Amino acid sequence: MTAVPVNAVQSVPDAIESPGRRAWRRLKARKSALFGLVVIVLLVIMAVFAPQIAPYDPIKQSWTLVRKAPSAAYWFGTDEVGRDLLSRIIFGARASLSAGVISVGIAILAGVPLGLLAGYAGGWVDGVIGRLTDAMLAVPFLILAIALAAFLGPSLGNAMIAIGVTATPIFVRLTRGQTLSVKNEDYVEAARAVGNPPIRIAVRHILPNILPALMVQATLTIATAIIAEASLSFLGLGQQPPLPSWGSMLNSAQRFLSNAPWMAVWPGLAIFITVISFNLLGDGLRDALDPRSK
């Protein structure tokens, strides 16, 4: 792939790539990132079409099928009350993926405006938001999420809120830093000079420029959020039974390690594959969106 030299005069207009197109071209060139993206797409399809894909009902119990090892009929085996593990893994993707995306969505919706405000306004506003962010970051991630989920009450929705709130300071810091670095650029000065109100400058001129960094952080934070959701579900603070989630499946698996170890293998593997895919995509996006790299 040949990069366009910066100082070369481009006479042919269609030779200029749009930033999005260039990022996509660079992303495609990274096998590991592409692999991550493909796996994520497959996981999303699996979650959306779970009722069509799953071979059995994920919550139907059967006393004749308790803790059966993997077989031709039950590929992943069955659990302690005779439910098909493959079907539960397939349905469990719904809890993990939606928790990952929704909690990061909450963190972005809360964190980005606060970060823009802190970076753009400066002064005491910045001071207050900054110290509040420091305070939230001082409580270890999972401990704050557990405390929030505990006080809100155990449910998947509350787990998402808890993780989202806990992840908010990450986006406040990132947005603030990025805002500070572009705030005094000429194009922002120009926008200010022609009399644009601050909110328009923030949304139309600053936000688009910090979007790449936000996308990278969002992808990597989804990975963290999925592990956090699995952790909360493992502790009984996420998805409530009988609905399946990978975290709570691991919790019940732990009690049957000596006679049904397969129960512990699949949910962990599912979390691992999902998380590593988001990490690969995030790393790839970082390289692809970095204007300094080729």
Next chain:
Amino acid sequence: MLSLIGKRLLQLIPTVFFVSVIIFSLQQLLPGDPALIMAGEEKDPEVIEQIRKQYRLDQPVPVQYLYWMKGVLSGDLGESMRIKVPVADLVMEKLPVTLQLATMAMIIALVIGVGLGVVSAVKQGRAIDYAVNVFGLIGISTPNFWLGIMMIFFFAVHLGWLPASGYVSPFDDFWASMKTTIMPAFVLGNSIAGVLMRHTRSAMLQAMSSDYVRTARAKGLSEKVVIIKHAMRNALTPIITLGALEFGTLLSGAVLTEQIFTIPGFGKLIVDAVFNRDYAVVQGVVLVTATTYIVLNLLADIGYILVNPRLRG
């Protein structure tokens, strides 16, 4: 230098204030009447009335906060609803266990993370560099509670080499203590080894392309001396700071690790408190972890100022 440290200390005051507000506010999230929820199974109106009095729930929220803060400042973190023991005592009893676990985990993480990071930087672009990077990615993507469960299956259930759960204090029996803590410490250490490795690698790469390393090479020092005495020494300074910060991650990770290995530490305390709806204990644990983290953060910053000659005024 002193003014830098002083400035850092001043900055701490609002942060600590906000931490206390966040932790206090948690109880405002409880749906319904907090006195009724805090009473738990207890439905005796007298008990509920007593709780209301004790926590001054009949007064405005800011007043409640001031009373709560007054207690915290004098070392009173409230009382466990479940076992009627002061929260501060519970925390002090469990803290050493988690600190032992976290320290062992940190040693393991530093050995693995820094070791592999240096190797991969020295062998940049070779197969071993690639392998180390894959290993690091796998490390940060593995949920550590799953790793714990799989290790219990392999080393405890399958091979029978190590106990699956339990804890022995090193002061009672050192080797038994090591046997009960080595698996959880490894699991916990693994969660930050990947991060340490990535940072070590990039710091080493930067150091190795610097002028002083080129000078050291030019004057004919052996590659070993160049790497160990010149590159590593400079590259590892920020890693020590990072290590202090990652201690917070270890405290987080200890929650699940202790749960899986049934280790009676800090993490188990908060989880049991959550199950028992023992909210004062949850708040106490969060407060102590946050304070620990803030103090470590401060020490890391001061350490950084001390070892960095450019910041010494």
